Amino acid sequence: MAKLGFIGLGIMGKPMASHLIAAGHTVHVCDLAPEPVKELCSLGAKVCSSCKDIAQESDIIFIMVPDTPDVEVVLFGKDGVADGIRPGSIVVDMSSISPIATKEFAKKLGDLGIKMLDAPVSGGQVGAEKGTLSIMVGGERKVFEQVKPYFELMGKNIVHVGENNGDGQTCKVANQIVVALTIEAVAEALLFASKAGADPRKVREALLGGFAQSRILEVHGQRMIERNFEPGFRTRLHQKDLNLALQAARSLGLSLPGTSIAQELLNAVAAQGGSDLDHSAIVLALETLANHKIGG
DSSP: OOOEEEEOOSTTHHHHHHHHHHTTOOEEEEOSSHHHHHHHHHHTOEEOSSHHHHHHHOSEEEEOOSSHHHHHHHHHSTTOHHHHOOTTOEEEEOSOOOHHHHHHHHHHHHTTTOEEEEOOEESHHHHHHHTOEEEEEESOHHHHHHHHHHHHHHEEEEEEEESSTTHHHHHHHHHHHHHHHHHHHHHHHHHHHHHTTOOHHHHHHHHTTSTTOOHHHHHHHHHHHHTOOOOSSBHHHHHHHHHHHHHHHHHHTOOOHHHHHHHHHHHHHHHTTOTTSBGGGHHHHHHHHHTOOTTO
């Protein structure tokens, strides 16, 4: 049985790692914050003091950190994975980062004899806790098949997007475009209904039975109505993901006008101190423009 490593134990990484531990695997863990490390060690994980130590102890290393620079530090910084990893090991980056940087990281690891998969996820904290994440994987199919049994402990919809490193990250960027624009659409619809004098709860209920039905209308529509913006996925993280989309679009000579608008609305939420609110808080920016609150 392979020895596993897991780096990054935030609101997503901690429950993901816990599923691996619960399945009986040896999991070495590392995080800047001591609390999740202690919690997972109480479940049977083995603590490591650095990313280098994780690499020395593990055959397959999972990474779940916030952004591209964080992944670079984990891999190639002082006492990073590259300092301790053995040829033949596998690195699985489940963070949501730049597809372009992912290709560069995979090449550098390849020069060390290491295979890499990029495997970003969708489903938020609830999906991570329930083990029902959607996992989008880029990299060699042979390597994907080796890691798939571990993916199946963390997610339900697992898709090998393509043979190239970066394909998974490209898919995740596309996912984040759809999610952002759908949140904006739900917010606009409920705000419109409320301003026009209709009960937004009843409007949402009716829409859920028709072609406008979506998971975002179901979950985030309810959040907007109940004014519950405790983070499942933070505004600042979605800002980061849409920035990746817009950067890539510029390099491709592609216009993404809806994505640009959604990004500006998230920027407005952040400017009002809402960086750590759930991304459904995009409705707050629209309410400010309308001088009207849903249900109020």
